[in-house]
Amino acid sequence: MTTHRIEALADGIFAIAMTLMVLNLALPEAGKGAAELHSLLIGQLDKFLGYAVSFVLLAVFWIRHHEQSHFVKRTDRKHLWINIIFLMFVALVPFSTSLVGDYPDEPVAEVFFGCNIFILGALLLCNWAYATDHYRLVDPSLDPRLVALGKRRGVVTPLVAISAMGLSFINPDISAYAYLFIPVFEGVFEYRHRRMTGGTV
Amino acid sequence: MTTHRIEALADGIFAIAMTLMVLNLALPEAGKGAAELHSLLIGQLDKFLGYAVSFVLLAVFWIRHHEQSHFVKRTDRKHLWINIIFLMFVALVPFSTSLVGDYPDEPVAEVFFGCNIFILGALLLCNWAYATDHYRLVDPSLDPRLVALGKRRGVVTPLVAISAMGLSFINPDISAYAYLFIPVFEGVFEYRHRRMTGGTV
Amino acid sequence: MTTHRIEALADGIFAIAMTLMVLNLALPEAGKGAAELHSLLIGQLDKFLGYAVSFVLLAVFWIRHHEQSHFVKRTDRKHLWINIIFLMFVALVPFSTSLVGDYPDEPVAEVFFGCNIFILGALLLCNWAYATDHYRLVDPSLDPRLVALGKRRGVVTPLVAISAMGLSFINPDISAYAYLFIPVFEGVFEYRHRRMTGGTV
Amino acid sequence: MTTHRIEALADGIFAIAMTLMVLNLALPEAGKGAAELHSLLIGQLDKFLGYAVSFVLLAVFWIRHHEQSHFVKRTDRKHLWINIIFLMFVALVPFSTSLVGDYPDEPVAEVFFGCNIFILGALLLCNWAYATDHYRLVDPSLDPRLVALGKRRGVVTPLVAISAMGLSFINPDISAYAYLFIPVFEGVFEYRHRRMTGGTV
Numbered sequence: 001m002t003t004h005r006i007e008a009l010a011d012g013i014f015a016i017a018m019t020l021m022v023l024n025l026a027l028p029e030a031g032k033g034a035a036e037l038h039s040l041l042i043g044q045l046d047k048f049l050g051y052a053v054s055f056v057l058l059a060v061f062w063i064r065h066h067e068q069s070h071f072v073k074r075t076d077r078k079h080l081w082i083n084i085i086f087l088m089f090v091a092l093v094p095f096s097t098s099l100v101g102d103y104p105d106e107p108v109a110e111v112f113f114g115c116n117i118f119i120l121g122a123l124l125l126c127n128w129a130y131a132t133d134h135y136r137l138v139d140p141s142l143d144p145r146l147v148a149l150g151k152r153r154g155v156v157t158p159l160v161a162i163s164a165m166g167l168s169f170i171n172p173d174i175s176a177y178a179y180l181f182i183p184v185f186e187g188v189f190e191y192r193h194r195r196m197t198g199g200t201v
Numbered sequence: 202m203t204t205h206r207i208e209a210l211a212d213g214i215f216a217i218a219m220t221l222m223v224l225n226l227a228l229p230e231a232g233k234g235a236a237e238l239h240s241l242l243i244g245q246l247d248k249f250l251g252y253a254v255s256f257v258l259l260a261v262f263w264i265r266h267h268e269q270s271h272f273v274k275r276t277d278r279k280h281l282w283i284n285i286i287f288l289m290f291v292a293l294v295p296f297s298t299s300l301v302g303d304y305p306d307e308p309v310a311e312v313f314f315g316c317n318i319f320i321l322g323a324l325l326l327c328n329w330a331y332a333t334d335h336y337r338l339v340d341p342s343l344d345p346r347l348v349a350l351g352k353r354r355g356v357v358t359p360l361v362a363i364s365a366m367g368l369s370f371i372n373p374d375i376s377a378y379a380y381l382f383i384p385v386f387e388g389v390f391e392y393r394h395r396r397m398t399g400g401t402v
Numbered sequence: 403m404t405t406h407r408i409e410a411l412a413d414g415i416f417a418i419a420m421t422l423m424v425l426n427l428a429l430p431e432a433g434k435g436a437a438e439l440h441s442l443l444i445g446q447l448d449k450f451l452g453y454a455v456s457f458v459l460l461a462v463f464w465i466r467h468h469e470q471s472h473f474v475k476r477t478d479r480k481h482l483w484i485n486i487i488f489l490m491f492v493a494l495v496p497f498s499t500s501l502v503g504d505y506p507d508e509p510v511a512e513v514f515f516g517c518n519i520f521i522l523g524a525l526l527l528c529n530w531a532y533a534t535d536h537y538r539l540v541d542p543s544l545d546p547r548l549v550a551l552g553k554r555r556g557v558v559t560p561l562v563a564i565s566a567m568g569l570s571f572i573n574p575d576i577s578a579y580a581y582l583f584i585p586v587f588e589g590v591f592e593y594r595h596r597r598m599t600g601g602t603v
Numbered sequence: 604m605t606t607h608r609i610e611a612l613a614d615g616i617f618a619i620a621m622t623l624m625v626l627n628l629a630l631p632e633a634g635k636g637a638a639e640l641h642s643l644l645i646g647q648l649d650k651f652l653g654y655a656v657s658f659v660l661l662a663v664f665w666i667r668h669h670e671q672s673h674f675v676k677r678t679d680r681k682h683l684w685i686n687i688i689f690l691m692f693v694a695l696v697p698f699s700t701s702l703v704g705d706y707p708d709e710p711v712a713e714v715f716f717g718c719n720i721f722i723l724g725a726l727l728l729c730n731w732a733y734a735t736d737h738y739r740l741v742d743p744s745l746d747p748r749l750v751a752l753g754k755r756r757g758v759v760t761p762l763v764a765i766s767a768m769g770l771s772f773i774n775p776d777i778s779a780y781a782y783l784f785i786p787v788f789e790g791v792f793e794y795r796h797r798r799m800t801g802g803t804v
Contacts, residue, residue: 005267008209008212009212009215009216009263011216012212012213012215012216012217013216013219013220015216016216016217016220016221017220020220020223020224023224077388077391080264084256084257084260087219088219088253088256088257091219091220091222091223091256092223094223095223095226099238103235103238106235106238108235108238108239108242109238112242
């Protein structure tokens with residue numbers, strides 16, 4: 001059983017979750033005037049930004065998931081189920097995003113969204129830790145520094161999610177944008193990762 | 202005509218069905234307060250659990266479908282149509298799940314869901330029985346014990362579905378969780394399967 | 403430019419169109435009693451059958467599209483656009499199906515559905531005629547009898563669609579089921595096709 | 604890291620965006636008469652045409668994206684993110700299309716749609732310019748005339764989008780159809796491209 005199967009399913013679920021989020025944007029009712037259209041579009045500026053943030057976050061998780069698949073050569077039952085539970089929370093992101101979009105001022109919505117991102121990050125970290133533990137599912141020649149880098153990197157997302165949840169009790173308007181630190185931190189780790197592998201991966 | 206084609210379609214339909222289920226979760230109406238949001242989220246706790254159960258069930262069927270594809274080397278017209286009808290009931294799962302989510306106390310909803318799962322299990326069993334009968338679509342070197350194990354394994358899901366339907370007339374609240382026995386039983390069979398093939402498949 | 407690209411897009415669009423149709427089934431409103439649920443389910447029995455008919459029709463078109471891809475070795479701009487327009491009408495099938503489901507007694511709904519199926523059948527025939535004309539996109543060694551069989555076969559769907567549209571003015575209840583002749587005729591052609599190729603394709 | 608991964612995600616997102624647009628077509632309410640059905644269908648003739656225009660535009664972008672992938676042999680972090688932002692605006696097309704469909708007479712809707720198409724065109728041009736700059740991600744043997752042709756070609760879509768947005772202030776009814784010049788211009792460039800490569804690509 002290779003990892004090819006789970007990758008095809010993951011690509012499908014990521015693609016759908018990323019596209020379904022656009023359904024959260026309120027469609028205007030036909031027959032209204034220009035003024036209503038203006039206010040509808042401007043009124044949901046928050047939602048557009050939320051859509052963009054969630055799209056970028058899902059893209060980050062997709063990139064990370066694929067990078068792990070690159071090194072994970074085999075799969076087993078537990079690894080498969082970690083992946084499936086991970087995909088279950090990927091498919092939940094459109095719902096979490098709509099919660100935050102509809103209730104921009106409510107900490108409970110931010111906490112729901114934050115838990116979703118925390119769980120996604122934690123499961124990816126589990127996935128890497130499980131696969132690399134005693135080189136269970138990876139090539140024995142894999143550089144141990146890459147294993148360690150992957151673990152340190154995996155801690156970033158859960159930490160950012162916890163910080164954003166805390167921040168939402170102080171200022172819910174800002175907390176959603178805290179997640180944008182995730183792609184920034186990813187870029188730093190990416191740079192170190194590329195230096196380690198000589199840019200071949 | 203190889204099985205590659207039907208696999209690509211199956212991956213797509215599974216991915217969409219698993220993601221569409223999240224649309225069953227009621228989106229809050231904008232402009233309500235924190236109290237309404239709390240009660241909305243808590244009020245549909247049943248739906249979240251139903252989403253998780255159906256996601257896990259679809260994942261089990263997806264794994265089983267792919268495991269069968271691994272051994273089935275050819276396809277013919279009948280095999281193709283068994284698969285298509287199977288996919289038709291896969292695409293119906295989001296609807297069945299929403300029925301159970303909206304009517305948690307109604308046996309008729311549970312029976313509808315149970316029939317859906319029963320048919321999925323029965324079609325997978327048919328698929329395996331048809332493909333392995335006289336080694337019609339599988340490799341002649343396939344271990345006969347694996348053929349028999351696959352058939353015994355295929356009986357589990359329909360039996361659990363019938364039990365859950367019966368249970369729904371006694372206690373509809375519990376019956377939905379009876380389906381969680383399916384992944385548990387699957388794990389047992391998986392263990393025996395791996396021992397038989399020496400862990401290579 | 404190989405046909406691989408258009409196949410991946412086609413698999414995706416077929417999978418989504420087949421799964422989206424389930425959204426046409428009316429979801430019950432929460433909080434109603436068992437009687438309402440019963441009448442909802444029975445009241446949309448027509449819709450369930452319509453869903454099944456459309457799913458089977460889309461599966462037939464998907465099989466035919468893939469069978470053509472098997473023989474078509476190259477693609478060009480015109481061939482690509484015939485395929486894209488074909489996929490545009492594939493994506494329209496969920497809408498046509500919902501029209502027929504909501505207006506089972508109206509010939510205009512049946513005619514809309516019939517035109518959709520007619521266009522799908524006609525475009526597949528065009529696709530085959532264009533690709534095989536002077537062996538433009540197929541292997542020169544392709545049996546001319548297979549080319550002719552493919553053309554005769556391609557005429558069936560448009561003819562059935564026209565008949566069903568005519569029938570809808572006489573008896574709209576029956577006309578939807580006329581489309582089930584398409585898979586039956588397909589089976590006949592399939593049998594002749596297999597005899598010609600010696601069962602290898 | 605090859606471009607294979609991003610292609611699978613792109614195929615999925617394009618397929619879903621193209622199919623989701625059909626959800627913009629208003630579904631009739633059950634139980635209405637033939638007269639209502641007629642007026643519903645005729646009343647949204649504009650929407651059908653808008654659906655067709657957007658489907659064709661997405662198909663043009665899909666073809667262009669794949670043609671670029673054919674030459675781009677490697678990927679890097681920046682290239683990946685140009686692609687992801689591109690896909691974010693692909694997923695937004697169903698929403699933009701519904702805006703234009705519901706507000707056919709409002710320049711603001713046309714401008715929203717136009718910006719979406721402009722950004723898509725500009726990002727594809729960026730993608731090509733970035734990948735071919737100093738042969739960063741393409742084969743060094745790539746004909747410099749093809750690089751230049753790709754850039755000239757990439758300017759067409761943004762220019763048409765700007766023209767259509769300007770036109771929408773004069774005559775919003777016509778402006779939507781201005782986008783149909785994009786496939787026409789594409790055909791001209793395609794012809795020159797094919798002459799340059801001798802029809803091999």
